[in-house]
Amino acid sequence: MYISIHRYSKFNVTIQTDQKKARGDTDRSNGRPTVSTNRSRERPRRKKKRYGERLAETLIRAVSFTSFAIIILIFAFVFREATPLFFPPAQQTVTTEDLQQETYGDDESLSTNETIEEGRKRSTSIETAGGEADFTLDNLLGDEWQPVSAYPKFGILPLIIGSFKVTIIAILFGAPIAILAALFTAFFAPRWLREILKPTIEFLSGFPSVVIGFFALVAIASIFQNIFGYEYRLNSFVGGIALSLAAIPIIYSVTEDALSSIPKYMTEASLALGATKWQTALFVVLPAATPGVFAALLLGVGRAFGETMIVLMATGNAALMSLDIFKPIRTMSATIGAEMAEVVFGDTHYNVLFFIGSVLFIFTFALNAVAEFYVRNKLQKRFRGAA
Amino acid sequence: MRMQSTKIKAENLNLFYGDKQALRNINLVIPAYKVTALIGPSGCGKSTFIRTLNRMNDLIDNVRIEGSVVIDGTDIYKKGIDVVELRKKIGMIFQKSNPFPKSIYDNVAYGPRINGLRDKKVLDQIVEQSLRHAAIWDEVKDDLKKSGLALSGGQQQRLCIARALAVQPEILLMDEPASALDPIATAKIEELIYELKENYTIVIVTHNMQQAARVSDFTAFFYLGEIIEYDETKRIFTTPKEKRTEDYVTGRFG
Amino acid sequence: MNRKIFGASFVLASAASAAVIVAVILIFMITIMIGGWDHLTWEFITAAPEEGMTAGGIFPAIVGTVLLVLLMSLAGVPIGTITAVYLSEYANRNSIFTKMIRFAVNTLAGVPAIVFGLFGVGFFIQFVGGGMDSFLSGTGEVHWRQGNILWASLTMALLTLPVVIVSVEEALRSVPGDYREGSLALGATKFQTIVKIVLPNAYTGILTGTILAVGRGAGEVAPILFTGAAYYLPHLPSSLSDQFMQLGYHLYIMATQSPDVEATLSIQYATAFVLLVLTFLLNFAAIILRSRLRARAR
Numbered sequence: 001m002y003i004s005i006h007r008y009s010k011f012n013v014t015i016q017t018d019q020k021k022a023r024g025d026t027d028r029s030n031g032r033p034t035v036s037t038n039r040s041r042e043r044p045r046r047k048k049k050r051y052g053e054r055l056a057e058t059l060i061r062a063v064s065f066t067s068f069a070i071i072i073l074i075f076a077f078v079f080r081e082a083t084p085l086f087f088p089p090a091q092q093t094v095t096t097e098d099l100q101q102e103t104y105g106d107d108e109s110l111s112t113n114e115t116i117e118e119g120r121k122r123s124t125s126i127e128t129a130g131g132e133a134d135f136t137l138d139n140l141l142g143d144e145w146q147p148v149s150a151y152p153k154f155g156i157l158p159l160i161i162g163s164f165k166v167t168i169i170a171i172l173f174g175a176p177i178a179i180l181a182a183l184f185t186a187f188f189a190p191r192w193l194r195e196i197l198k199p200t201i202e203f204l205s206g207f208p209s210v211v212i213g214f215f216a217l218v219a220i221a222s223i224f225q226n227i228f229g230y231e232y233r234l235n236s237f238v239g240g241i242a243l244s245l246a247a248i249p250i251i252y253s254v255t256e257d258a259l260s261s262i263p264k265y266m267t268e269a270s271l272a273l274g275a276t277k278w279q280t281a282l283f284v285v286l287p288a289a290t291p292g293v294f295a296a297l298l299l300g301v302g303r304a305f306g307e308t309m310i311v312l313m314a315t316g317n318a319a320l321m322s323l324d325i326f327k328p329i330r331t332m333s334a335t336i337g338a339e340m341a342e343v344v345f346g347d348t349h350y351n352v353l354f355f356i357g358s359v360l361f362i363f364t365f366a367l368n369a370v371a372e373f374y375v376r377n378k379l380q381k382r383f384r385g386a387a
Numbered sequence: 388m389r390m391q392s393t394k395i396k397a398e399n400l401n402l403f404y405g406d407k408q409a410l411r412n413i414n415l416v417i418p419a420y421k422v423t424a425l426i427g428p429s430g431c432g433k434s435t436f437i438r439t440l441n442r443m444n445d446l447i448d449n450v451r452i453e454g455s456v457v458i459d460g461t462d463i464y465k466k467g468i469d470v471v472e473l474r475k476k477i478g479m480i481f482q483k484s485n486p487f488p489k490s491i492y493d494n495v496a497y498g499p500r501i502n503g504l505r506d507k508k509v510l511d512q513i514v515e516q517s518l519r520h521a522a523i524w525d526e527v528k529d530d531l532k533k534s535g536l537a538l539s540g541g542q543q544q545r546l547c548i549a550r551a552l553a554v555q556p557e558i559l560l561m562d563e564p565a566s567a568l569d570p571i572a573t574a575k576i577e578e579l580i581y582e583l584k585e586n587y588t589i590v591i592v593t594h595n596m597q598q599a600a601r602v603s604d605f606t607a608f609f610y611l612g613e614i615i616e617y618d619e620t621k622r623i624f625t626t627p628k629e630k631r632t633e634d635y636v637t638g639r640f641g
Numbered sequence: 642m643n644r645k646i647f648g649a650s651f652v653l654a655s656a657a658s659a660a661v662i663v664a665v666i667l668i669f670m671i672t673i674m675i676g677g678w679d680h681l682t683w684e685f686i687t688a689a690p691e692e693g694m695t696a697g698g699i700f701p702a703i704v705g706t707v708l709l710v711l712l713m714s715l716a717g718v719p720i721g722t723i724t725a726v727y728l729s730e731y732a733n734r735n736s737i738f739t740k741m742i743r744f745a746v747n748t749l750a751g752v753p754a755i756v757f758g759l760f761g762v763g764f765f766i767q768f769v770g771g772g773m774d775s776f777l778s779g780t781g782e783v784h785w786r787q788g789n790i791l792w793a794s795l796t797m798a799l800l801t802l803p804v805v806i807v808s809v810e811e812a813l814r815s816v817p818g819d820y821r822e823g824s825l826a827l828g829a830t831k832f833q834t835i836v837k838i839v840l841p842n843a844y845t846g847i848l849t850g851t852i853l854a855v856g857r858g859a860g861e862v863a864p865i866l867f868t869g870a871a872y873y874l875p876h877l878p879s880s881l882s883d884q885f886m887q888l889g890y891h892l893y894i895m896a897t898q899s900p901d902v903e904a905t906l907s908i909q910y911a912t913a914f915v916l917l918v919l920t921f922l923l924n925f926a927a928i929i930l931r932s933r934l935r936a937r938a939r
Contacts (some may be wrong), residue, residue, distance in 0.1 A: 050469070053830050057831075057832070060723055060726060061727060061731070063724060063727075064724040064727040064728070066720055067724060067745040067806070068741050068744075068745035070745070071745045073764060074752065074756065074757075074760045074764075077760055078763055081759075177661060177662065180654055180658035181662055184655035184656050184658065184659045188652050188655060188656065189656075200663055200666065201659070201662050201666075203921075204662070204666055206856055206920050206921075206923075207917070208860025208916055209861070209863075210862045210889040210892055210893050210916070211860070211892070211913045211916050211917055211920075213896075214893075214896050215672065215673065215913075217897075218896070218910075245669075276648055277652075278648045305753070306752075306753025306755065306756070307754075308753070308862075308866075309893065312893070313896060337755055337863055337866050340759070340866065341866060345767070357755070360753055360755070364753055365748060365751070365752075368747065369748075372747055443822070443825070448733075471829070471830050473828075474827065474828040475827070476828075477826075481822065483819065485817075485820060485822065488820075497824070497829075498827045498828065498829075501828070501829045501830075501837070547823070550823075551827065554828060
C-alpha cells in the first residue's frame with residue numbers, strides 16, 4: 001500500500017496557462033504560465049532511498065561507537081603490555097651468545113632475523129648488561145625505585161606516595177581558593193565583575209601544563225626557596241602549588257556551575273526570612289550544591305593525580321619516600337613520562353611502566369565513575385521534588 | 388463541479404502520551420476541498436489530532452496510537468506506510484512561523500529540491516507560483532535573496548505557506564496559523580485560506596471562534612480529547628445540538 | 642556583632658581568593674612576557690635552532706606543531722562531529738547504547754594524558770605499526786613500529802575527542818526544534834534534515850570544538866613524549882613516518898635537559914611566550930564563537 005506521491009524529476013512538468021482564477025476577482029497569477037505536475041499513483045522509488053537512510057543511520061551509529069571502543073582498547077592495550085609481569089613467557093637460559101649490549105634504543109634489540117616474539121622473550125630474560133631479571137612481587141612493592149642498575153628495583157611505593165603527596169598539597173591549597181572564588185563569583189560579585197571574572201579564571205584552564213611547569217621551574221621555585229629557605233629547590237611543595245594552578249580552574253568551573261544552578265526560589269526564600277547574603281550562601285546554597293562541589297573536587301583530584309608535565313619539571317624527580325614536603329618526589333605519571341622513551345620494548349622495565357600506567361588509569365577511571373554516579377544519583381534525589 | 392467527497396476519515400482514533408489519554412475515540416470525516424475548523428478550549432486535543440494526520444506525533448517519545456486515519460482510502464497508520472512520502476502529500480503550517488534561516492527563494496525551493504528537482508528554470512517557476520498562491524509574491528519579488536527571517540511575522544507565515552505549497556500537497560494542515568499575528572496580517576491569512584480551498588483540503592485549528600466562523604465550511608468542537616459535535620459551521624454557531632458546544636461558542640467558558 | 646564580623650570576613654576571603662587567582666594569572670603572563678619579549682623577533686619564528694639551541698629560532702617546532710594539530714583535527718573532528726550528531730539527533734535517551742557512548746565520552750575526558758601516550762605506544766606503535774611492518778616488509782625492518790607524526794596525531798585526536806563531541810553537541814542542540822519540524826513536515830527525511838538544516842546551522846559549534854581541540858593539541862606534551870616528538874631534527878617532517886618537533890616538547894627538553902640552561906633561558910621564555918599567545922588566541926576565538934552561539938539560541 002502506498003500513498004500517491006509525486007516526484008518532480010519523474011513527472012512530465014507541463015507548462016500551461018493558468019485557467020483557474022482564485023476566488024475573488026483578482027487574478028493572482030496574472031495569466032502567467034504555471035507549472036503543474038500531474039500526479040498519478042505511481043510506484044515510488046522510495047525503497048532505494050530509505051535504504052540510504054538506514055545506511056546513514058547505521059554508519060553514524062558505528063562511528064559513534066568509536067568512543068566506547070577506544071575505552072575498551074585502552075584497557076586492553078595498556079594492560080596487555082603489563083601482563084608479562086604476572087604471566088611471564090617461558091624463561092630461556094641465558095647463553096653468552098644471547099647476551100647483548102645494554103640497549104636503550106628501540107631498534108637495536110631486534111636483529112633482522114628474529115621475529116618480534118623471539119626478541120621479546122630474549123630480552124625478558126636479560127634486563128641490563130650482566131643482570132638477570134628478578135621480578136617478584138616483593139620487588140614491585142618494595143620501597144626503592146631504581147630500574148637502571150645491576151639489580152633493578154621496581155618498587156612503586158615511592159611513586160605512589162609521590163603522586164599522593166603532590167596531589168594532596170595541590171588540593172589542600174587549591175580547593176578552598178577555587179571554591180571561595182566560585183562563591184564570590186556566583187553570589188557576591190556584581191554582574192559586570194562576574195562577566196569578567198568567570199572567563200578570566202576559566203582562561204587559566206587553557207594554559208598548557210608544560211608552560212605552568214616551566215613557570216614553576218624558573219620562577220616559583222626560586223621565590224619559594226627565598227621565602228622558606230629549604231634545601232632542595234625543586235620539591236613536592238613547589239610541585240604541589242604549581243599543580244594547584246591546573247586543578248583550580250576545574251574545581252572553580254564546576255563549583256560555579258553548581259552554585260549558579262541552584263534554583264532562585266531557594267535563595268529568595270532564605271533572604272525573605274531575613275538572612276544575609278553570606279548566610280544564604282554558606283548555609284543554604286553551598287549545602288544544596290554539595291553534589292556538584294563534590295564532583296568538582298573529584299575532577300580536580302583526578303586532574304592533579306594524572307598530570308605529568310608540571311610534576312616532571314617542578315618536583316625534582318627523585319623517588320624518595322618521606323613525609324617532608326620540602327623534599328623532591330617522583331610521581332607515577334612523571335616516571336612514565338621520563339623513562340618510557342628510553343626503555344627497551346618488552347623489557348621488564350617497559351612492562352613495569354605499563355603497569356604503573358594501568359594503576360594510574362584504574363585510579364582515575366574509578367574517580368570518574370564515582371563522580372558520575374554519585375553526582376547523578378544525589379542530584380536526582382535532591383531535585384526530583386523540586387523539578 | 389466536484390462532488391462532496393471524503394478526503395480524510397479518522398476512525399476510532401485514540402492517542403496516549405504514556406498513560407495519559409489525549410484523544411478519545413475520535414471519529415471524524417474531513418471532506419475534500421473544504422475548510423474544516425477544529426475549535427475548543429486549550430489543551431483539549433485539537434493540535435494533537437491535527438498532528439496525527441501527517442504523523443508528526445511519531446516524533447514524540449512515548450506516544451501510542453490506536454485506531455486508523457484513512458486518507459484517500461489508505462490507512463496511514465498501517466504497517467509499511469512511508470511516512471516521508473505521506474508528509475509530501477500534506478502540508479503543515481505551524482503556530483509559530485518557522486522559516487529556515489535561508490533566503491526566501493531557498494525556503495520555498497527546499498521542498499522541490501529534496502525531491503530531486505534541480506532545473507533552475509523549473510524551480511524559478513515553482514517558487515514564483517507558490518509565492519503567488521500564498522499572496523506574498525508582490526511583496527518579496529524584488530529581493531528573493533533576502534533572508535526569510537528578515538520578514539515581518541505575517542509575511543513569515545505566508546512564506547511558510549508558500550514553502551508548503553511548493554511541495555504541491557493535497558491537504559493543508561494549519562495549527563493556529565494566525566494566533567501570533569496582528570489583526571491585519573490575520574485578515575490576510577484568512578483571505579488566503581478562502582482562496583486556497585479551491586485547490587486544497589484544509590484543516591485548521593483555531594481558538595478564535597470568529598475566525599472559524601468566517602473561514603470554515605465545517606467545524607468540529609473538541610473538548611477534553613473528544614469530539615463533542617461536528618457539523619456545518621453555520622449550524623454549529625447558530626443552532627448547536629450539544630449544550631457544551633453552545634456554552635463554548637457563546638463564550639460561557641474557554 | 643560577632644556574626645557580622647564573620648560574615649564580612651567571609652565575603653572578604655572569597656573576594657580575596659578570586660583576586661589571588663587573577664593575580665597569579667597576571668603575574669604568570671607578565672613574567673613570561675618580560676622574559677621572552679626581546680627574543681621575540683621575526684627571525685625567531687622563522688629560523689631554525691642553531692648552536693645547540695642557544696641561538697636561532699623555533700621555526701621547525703612551530704611547523705611540527707601545526708602539522709600535528711592539522712592531522713589531529715583531520716582525524717578527530719569528523720569522528721567527533723558524527724558522534725555528536727548521533728547523540729543529539731538519533732539517540733534514544735534510555736537505550737543502553739546511548740548510555741554506553743555517553744559513559745565512554747565522559748571517561749575519555751578524564752583519562753590522564755600520559756595514559757594516552759602509553760596507549761599510543763601499546764596500540765599504535767606496537768600493534769598497528771608492528772602489524773604494518775610485518776605485513777609490508779616481513780623482514781623485521783622497523784619503519785612504522787616507532788614514534789612518528791602519524792601515531793602522535795592519532796593519539797592526540799583521541800585525547801581531544803571529548804572536547805569536540807561536547808562542543809558540537811551543544812551547537813546541535815541549540816538549533817531550534819522548529820526548523821527540524823518544518824523540514825520533516827515538508828517530507829524531508831531525517832538525514833536530509835540533519836545535513837541540510839541542522840548541521841549548517843551548527844557550524845559555529847563545530848568550529849568552537851575544533852579550536853578548543855587545537856588549543857589542547859598544541860599545548861599537551863605528555864602524549865607525544867614517546868610517540869614521535871624529538872628535540873632536534875635536521876629537516877622538517879616530510880612524510881607520515883617522520884618524527885617532528887613541537888613547541889611544548891621543545892620547551893620541556895630545553896628547560897630540563899639542555900646542557901647550558903642559562904644560555905637558553907631567554908629562548909625558553911620566548912618559546913613559552915609563543916605557546917601562551919597561541920593558546921590565548923585560540924581560547925579567545927572559541928569564547929567569542931561560543932557567546933555568539935548562546936546569543937543566537939535565544
